[in-house]
Amino acid sequence: MPTLLIVHHTPSPNCQALFEAVVSGATAPEIEGVRVVRRAALAATAPDVLAADGYLLGTPANLGYISGALKHFFDQVYYPCLDETRGRPFGAYVHGGGDVTGALRAIDTITTGLGWRRAADPVTVTGEPAKADVEACWELGATVAAGLMDAS
Known part of the structure; x- marks a missing residue:
């Protein structure tokens, strides 16, 4: 059974709302045969990454960059997973109080280095999530998980 690993740093109610929407989309009834594993960024390990077939990454934008927790995750898994995970799909969501450009750039740079492919935009x-933002996160979770349904 294909596995989707959701790696997240969820320090605020706004990030929690987005995380819950991503999980809800990834575990929707129409998504069949995909195991969803959730790991806080500080708890996710290289074996978690190696055991997964796709990834969803969630982070706040802190000082124009990804959270320290997500950066720590990438630092821990980068070289152990570099060759084994090339070509695997991923998606990402970022929450910030303002500009999230630097955080997105960091995710793009790191995932490009890993050779992962973006499965969804x-x-x-920014700010308090609106209904459309929550729905977009649900769609993100569903899209990345659905892409794994035939990966078994």
Whole structure:
């Protein structure tokens, strides 16, 4: 059974709302045969990444960059997973109080280095998430998970 790994740093109610929407989309009833594993960024390990077939990444934008927790995750898994995970699909969502451009650039740079392929456009949210933002995160989760349904 294909596995989707959701790696997230969820320090605020706004990030929590987006995370819950991503999980809800990824585990929707129409998504069949995909195992969804959720890991906080500080708890996710290289074996988690190696065991997964696709990834969803969630982070706040802190000082114009990804959270330290997500950066730590990437630092821990980059070289152990570099050759084994090339070509795997990923999606990302970023929440910020303002500009999230630097955080998106960091995710793009790191995932390009890993050789992962973007399975869906990233979802970016500034301020309190609106209904459309939550729906976009649901769609992100569903899209990345649905892409794995035939990966078994």
